[in-house]
Amino acid sequence: MIGAAFSVTLTSAQGGDETAFACLFRDVQPALLRYLHVITPEADDVAGETWLQVVKGLPGFRGGEEAFRAWLFTIARHRAVDAGRSRSRRSDVPLAATETLDQPMAPDAAELALEAISTRSVVALIKTLPREHAEIIMLRVVAGLEAADVARIVGKTPGAVRVTAHRALRRLAELAERAGVTH
Amino acid sequence: MPGFPFPGRPGGEHDEPLLDMIIARHVLPPDAPQPMHDLARMLAALAGPAEPGELAGEAAVRAAFNRASSPAGISATARHAGRRRRVRGPARSRARLATALVVAVAGLGSVFAAYIDVLPGPIQQLAHVTVAAPPPPSAKPPRSVTGRTAAATRPADRHSSQPVPRQDASPSPAPVAGQGTPTPNLKLGASRSPGQRVTGPSCGPGPVRSPGPQPKASGHPSPSSWPPGYHCTGLPSGPSALPTLNPYVPLTGTRGR
Numbered sequence: 545m546i547g548a549a550f551s552v553t554l555t556s557a558q559g560g561d562e563t564a565f566a567c568l569f570r571d572v573q574p575a576l577l578r579y580l581h582v583i584t585p586e587a588d589d590v591a592g593e594t595w596l597q598v599v600k601g602l603p604g605f606r607g608g609e610e611a612f613r614a615w616l617f618t619i620a621r622h623r624a625v626d627a628g629r630s631r632s633r634r635s636d637v638p639l640a641a642t643e644t645l646d647q648p649m650a651p652d653a654a655e656l657a658l659e660a661i662s663t664r665s666v667v668a669l670i671k672t673l674p675r676e677h678a679e680i681i682m683l684r685v686v687a688g689l690e691a692a693d694v695a696r697i698v699g700k701t702p703g704a705v706r707v708t709a710h711r712a713l714r715r716l717a718e719l720a721e722r723a724g725v726t727h
Numbered sequence: 728m729p730g731f732p733f734p735g736r737p738g739g740e741h742d743e744p745l746l747d748m749i750i751a752r753h754v755l756p757p758d759a760p761q762p763m764h765d766l767a768r769m770l771a772a773l774a775g776p777a778e779p780g781e782l783a784g785e786a787a788v789r790a791a792f793n794r795a796s797s798p799a800g801i802s803a804t805a806r807h808a809g810r811r812r813r814v815r816g817p818a819r820s821r822a823r824l825a826t827a828l829v830v831a832v833a834g835l836g837s838v839f840a841a842y843i844d845v846l847p848g849p850i851q852q853l854a855h856v857t858v859a860a861p862p863p864p865s866a867k868p869p870r871s872v873t874g875r876t877a878a879a880t881r882p883a884d885r886h887s888s889q890p891v892p893r894q895d896a897s898p899s900p901a902p903v904a905g906q907g908t909p910t911p912n913l914k915l916g917a918s919r920s921p922g923q924r925v926t927g928p929s930c931g932p933g934p935v936r937s938p939g940p941q942p943k944a945s946g947h948p949s950p951s952s953w954p955p956g957y958h959c960t961g962l963p964s965g966p967s968a969l970p971t972l973n974p975y976v977p978l979t980g981t982r983g984r
Contacts, residue, residue: 560796577781588784595784
């Protein structure tokens with residue numbers, strides 16, 4: 545998070561300052577890419593499309609840092625949904641089989657145990673959760689969005705988001721204990 | 728992992744404050760269960776700084792940003808084309824405005840010319856039909872020539888090389904046939920070119936050629952009602968004394984008289 549300097553950085557970026565825009569990019573891009581790795585197999589492409597749309601809409605954006613992040617992750621989710629539809633149209637695989645393929649496979653416990661606690665291993669572990677749980681964890685914890693913003697993005701109530709996040713964290717702790725990731 | 732509150736287990740709801748602290752990235756109290764600390768450490772790693780490769784798309788995104796931030800958001804060639812378009816736009820509108828002005832002036836001039844009755848016959852007739860301008864001379868009712876001055880102002884009369892017969896100065900209110908003052912048709916065809924012979928007498932006995940329709944109820948007798956052997960008022964009476972409006976005399980050389 546940029547913090548107090550966000551307003552100045554945003555204003556400079558809206559005025560065409562490339563350095564300020566790069567600051568915004570470097571601050572958000574890691575969380576964005578990790579979130580997209582959880583919800584779509586085409587994370588890099590979707591991230592690029594997301595930033596292109598952000599560049600287009602940046603001059604008209606108004607709001608603080610949390611609003612900026614919420615706006616950006618909303619765009620990313622829409623682009624991921626579009627990519628998923630496009631992928632399903634291109635594929636000749638039946639829908640049921642596609643859903644099975646899209647469902648993240650549980651990583652091998654021994655494989656995970658061999659890895660250190662890295663971002664990639666945690667992302668792989670989160671992908672084993674149900675899609676809704678994984679997405680809410682990423683938006684709440686990684687993107688740092690408030691429950692209300694997450695609720696707007698995923699189409700739930702803030703209370704449902706809070707309950708789902710708690711369940712997802714408990715389930716993640718279980719998985720991590722079994723996989724030995726946290727040891 | 729003893730003491731970790733899993734869902735469905737007794738006491739599962741008591742971990743909610745700790746879970747909220749993990750989500751908010753707050754530091755857990757030291758007496759929190761170890762699994763909570765492990766979970767917090769794992770999620771902190773997930774929200775950590777960028778790893779190698781995660782910022783690989785920065786160059787492309789910055790290029791897109793630069794393109795969007797440039798004045799036109801397009802290449803220099805396209806900017807020049809846009810400038811040419813901007814320059815060409817006012818010039819085109821000026822040309823349109825000038826054309827509109829010319830058309831408007833020409834239209835108003837034509838209407839004005841039609842109302843002062845100086846247009847050629849067919850065009851004057853068209854103007855009479857379209858804009859209620861005075862009818863062309865050939866379509867007008869024969870008017871009594873009230874004097875030399877009035878006759879001299881008539882375009883056709885200006886072409887005449889013959890003396891203009893004098894008429895009564897007073898207008899003739901519906902003269903009785905055979906007694907009133909006939910109004911000779913001194914008007915020549917509007918479309919007659921200089922040098923063209925007149926095919927009929929414009930004043931005197933005999934058939935009078937009237938190319939245009941004769942108006943009704945105009946108070947003037949039609950030429951066909953003129954009695955034979957009439958004479959123009961103010962001229963020596965008798966057929967031999969009629970003014971020599973020889974129709975075969977070329978009507979040239981009288982302009983500017």
